[in-house]
Amino acid sequence: MAVRADLNISLDGYASTTDQTPENPFGEDWGRLVAAYTATRTFRERVLGDSSGEGTTGVDDRYGAAYFENIGAEIMGAGMFGLHNFPDDRDWRGWWGEEPPFRCPVFVLTHDADRDPIVFANGTEFRFLAASPDEALALATDAAGGEDVRIGGGVDTVRSFLAAGLIDRLHVGITPILLGRGQNLWAELRGLESDYTVTSEVAESGVVHVTFARG
């Protein structure tokens, strides 16, 4: 069992964007940040439900596919689920429609945890809880039944698990653009590499995949 996280970041370390509008809740920068990932066949199949077989199949797709392998439970922050965008909508069911790509229990960390679980036919089940990283990880590990636990995001949720020393493998896809604003993955993580072996690989798209792996 390993605890894993994957993020797309800019060359200057930003994993979140700040140009969101009500009409474009992810913002234009977000599209540029994740363009190589959303072009992959895995993303199209697994997140968009596109079974045409279209999409890129190179290095980016290999990382995209690995993202979905052997995950038994996920932990995400309230922002990634959308609670910051729709705090008063008690019927909000996440961004992903009726086929969320998780297919496992997903623990959503929120102070507003008095929400019923949301269960989907494909195995995805969102559960809401107010908990520390350690507490949430204990629950998710139990739910994962021996498979890996993914810390899905957003960036401050991943950072809190990194700071607590709870992540065994961190993969970042670095898009060679400079955003200059947002939340920086690397802030306050001086010396993180000392607990990991770090390897890098450049994809055909120009994205640089950097992996921090323990041991």
Place this chain on the structure above:
Amino acid sequence: MAVRADLNISLDGYASTTDQTPENPFGEDWGRLVAAYTATRTFRERVLGDSSGEGTTGVDDRYGAAYFENIGAEIMGAGMFGLHNFPDDRDWRGWWGEEPPFRCPVFVLTHDADRDPIVFANGTEFRFLAASPDEALALATDAAGGEDVRIGGGVDTVRSFLAAGLIDRLHVGITPILLGRGQNLWAELRGLESDYTVTSEVAESGVVHVTFARG
């Protein structure tokens, strides 16, 4: 004629370090930041004057060798020359001993420009001036006689030339460590990539070489 800059930075963007002491004027972080470069055969030959042929000869060395090719003049900041460390030493001749690795005119930008040029037998000549990036580049271009001009550093000098749109090719060697402090190359450079083609390559050492090239 192209204007070029090369820097070693950490994964979180820091190109300068903050743990300097009088005994160790570069600091321990600096040694970690440039370890792959200082291990190259080119660095050992060209900067240390070691003609033994020892040192690495892979991707890092290729970039190291390119650093010295076709340079007709260099511009550097006062800090890189050492004026911030030894402001009152009028006999200070730089960090590099009597064989500075430049072998061309080097324009040192300083408000304390009332200093005589320092001429070395190997072609290196330090000249001191108070000038804007544009003014300094005009002088350096003239001195370079058709060869390239290198913006040598430190990081704020390179950043000022980048911000002024004066750099044709920027190469950064990204060492996969997180320093968490110092001067960040990427600060306030949002959108820089839009003027360049960006390519990346991973060296045997694990350093990721990223190049911004115009056109």
